Amino acid sequence: MPISMADVAAHAGVSAQTVSRVVNGSPRVDPGTRARVEAAMAALGYRMHRAARALRTGRTRTIGLVVSSLAAVGNSRMLEAVAEVAAQRDYALAVVTLAGARSVGDAFAQLRDQGVDGAIVLNEATTLLRGSDPRATLPLVVVDSPPDDRFAIVQTDHAAGAAVAVGHLLSKGHATVHHVAGPSGSFAARERERGWRAALEDAAARVPAVVRGDWTSRSGFAAASGLAGATAVFVANDQMALGALRAFAEAGRRIPEDIAVVGFDDVVDAAQYRPPLTTVRQAFDALGTRAVATLVAMIEEGAGPSFTALPGQLVVRESSGPGPL
Template sequence: MADVAARAGVSGQTVSRVVNGSPRVDPATRARVEAAMAELGYRPHRAARALRTGRTHTIGLVVSTLATVGNSRMLQAVSDAAASRGLALVVVTLHAEVDGGIASAFERLEDQGVDGVVVLNEATLLARDVAPPEGLRLVVVDAPAEDAAGPGSSAHPATASARNGRPGAGQAGAGRTGTAQTDHAGGARAATRHLIALGHTRIRHLAGPLGSYAAAERERGWREALENAGLEVAEPLRGAWTSGAGHTAAALLDDAATAVFCANDQMALGMLRGLAERGLDVPADVSVVGFDDVPDARDYRPPLTTVRQDFDALGEAAVSALIDDPSGGGAVIPAQLVERASTAPRR
């Protein structure tokens, strides 16, 4: 650092500010320091910085599985948001834990000195009943609002147990629990209202698994839209996020149904195949809507009407709540209906 300061003609403190991304350096000086760093091949030593500052510039991510499209896309989004801040990412999948489940995951991440942890989707349900190590800051993605109650609340063990942050672990909100979530219910309402506007009155729902907050919210949005329109709410079919589950559900769909709202695009894909095997045309006989807008959705046959989740915005909101936001987050990302050829007016 002294060599860089001498080459750039600045103080060591100025070099330190540039290295740590401080805004208290004018652009011309920053450019001169960065040029000197490049010329000398200077790179900050992560371990040394951690010893000096008490921060590792590493965050953890806990996920139950990476086999589902939503979780894998969230991993990419969180990874990108972390990288944009110069943060490293450590991933723990719960199925890979030998013993201890999510408690063991928290301990492993604490041992690696992470500055905070993002807990994804289904893993948030497990985190509700486990107190993380004291001072470990959490942000839960797609979890009930009560899971981000204020410090001292009993709604989430993290808020009650994590009172004092690890020295230097973060200048604001150490030990808090924040949330970031997609507006699943709003997206589901939009999808169901779209089908109602097309004249469909018997709209079935292929729901996600019990215990999934996202699945429950999507089911709630579907129910509310039907109830507000004065239409019958039939008991949902239920699947496990897979195309196979959608294929199985298609065989169980009653003949009176003219539309199906599927809780994700994979189940919608299986539904399309299953309906075709029954001799039913989509959308002439049955309209189908999915959720997520995976990259392949436009190439389904027919191209799938679906609700788009903004995974990039959700990942950015989660990392921002963990690192940047003293209030602990609470961001709700809108979901957008994307109309394609799998829906049509009821015949």
């Protein structure tokens, strides 16, 4: 039989009303009693039925996540991180992809139909969000967005990470660094391009023409054909870098002896590329933790919009090396 509040109350030596207050987050419980009730709940395996809790509190403890597509590694890594942190906080997760919705408005309508308490919007989906205003009914946290006081924003400092990658390559003696950029509609891609350009300009180095891809390894392979004279290239994500590495190898260009390559993201397999890929690590776990924590604070405490930028970290491996002799 399911464990009831009465069972928890008897185990903890408190009233059922006290257990109810703990379950519903009431401040009218002293810390010692709260700890005793929570210990009893854990010992008995008690879980509050979401529908019953929603009737009591007006909240479903469900958060929504809107994403353009899960094909990109960054989006899937963020989904994984958000799902893990939401579960730790006892929130369910409802996911809507824009591929399965007619518009961003339709995506939010689907989430409202599921009774979510708030939502997180990822990456490319944020561009479409700027043309709508679902804030009247949903607290929102946006991952990767230009400044916007309508929403809370959590992001990696893409421009700074890109500048570090370029500085690393210039320090190896390369005269300049070429760039394989992501889609022009992506905020992250634009910021990484901005950081690349600023680092070259600060070093008084030539700024080559940008070659653009679509985040896929196939587009990275195609982009490499436009980099015949390059000795160093900063690629806007690791998937495109994988394609570029293959293209350079097939063209007989040794890495890093003939051309050095740096990516962005530090995907799980980046250390297994041939050669292992130097890249800028995004802290996806930290981004997911911060995004969920920010949203929960908006839902439970009425916190207002905020801005958080987390630094990237350069991870040096074999694909970046000295410039040509």
